Amino acid sequence: MPKTIGLICGSLRKNSYNRIIAQSLTDMSDAVQFRWIEINELPLFNEDLEIGGDPETVAAFKSAIQDVDGIIIVSPEYNSGIPGALKNALDWASRPPRSSVLSRKPVGLIGATPGGLGTAFAQMQIRQILEAMQTHILPFQKVLISQVHEKIDSDQKILTDEKTKRYLERYLQQFIHWIDHTPVLD
Template identity: 70%
Template sequence: MATTIGIICGSLREQSYNRIIAQSLIQMNKSVQFRWIEIKELPFFNEDLEVNGDPDAVLLFKSAVEEVDGIIIVSPEYNSGIPGVLKNALDWSSRPPKTSPMNKKPIGLIGATPGGFGTAFAQMQLRQVLETMQAQVFPFQKLFISQVHQKINLQEQVLSDEKTKKYLQSYVEEFLDWIQ
């Protein structure tokens, strides 16, 4: 049975650099089944919404998280931190704490930004949040893609930088080895 990896993009922007990077991951390894796990339909986290059971969008999201062998989060950094929509998704997936679908789930982190520092601050925050949730964050591996706007072809919606493709390929292979 093929390994299934969920892809969560931390940006909702239509021409998101991070979505283009995530799409390139899917095309790099044909032995793995990749599955998008969308976050754009999730309501803002509110415990009052849980009283009568999770909203349908949350149930679908949690089910998608449960069904994959691991997840790679590909996210930008906003104001030196985690995008709000991504944090919201993580808050929903942390519930209930003892049986959270993220509990013990292997998670890889990749981030791209036009800036010069990559997504180092957001990834530090993501690690902190995910480890608190008892997710298993890919240790010692960081993939920060800076100056991303110079590494993609926006018109064709593809990653065009060969060096970055090699880094991504290596990251995916190491992530797969780690979860298996």
């Protein structure tokens, strides 16, 4: 059985650069199957909503995470931080604490921006949040894609910059390796 990787895009925008970057990963390895895991229909997190059981969209979102071997999040940065829609999705996925679908899940993190700092601030926050959820986030490697608008073809919605492609290919190989070698710490 090939490994499965879920792709979560932190932007809800139709022509999102981050979605184009995430899509580019799907052509980079025959060893894995990719599945999009969407966050746009999740309600705003509210503990009251959990009382009667997870709403349908939340239950589907959690089981999509459960069913994949790893997750790669590709996200923009908003106001030097994590986009609200992504934080909302991660809060839903974090429940119940300690035994959530994200607990021990291998996670990779990529970010792209037309700006110069490659979503560095957002990624610091996302790492901190994922640590709290006890995910196994790929350590050390960072993918900070700056000036992304110059690296893609917006009409065809494809990544064109060869250097970025090679970097992403290497990151994907490292992430696949990470899925196999993620530490078992109980």
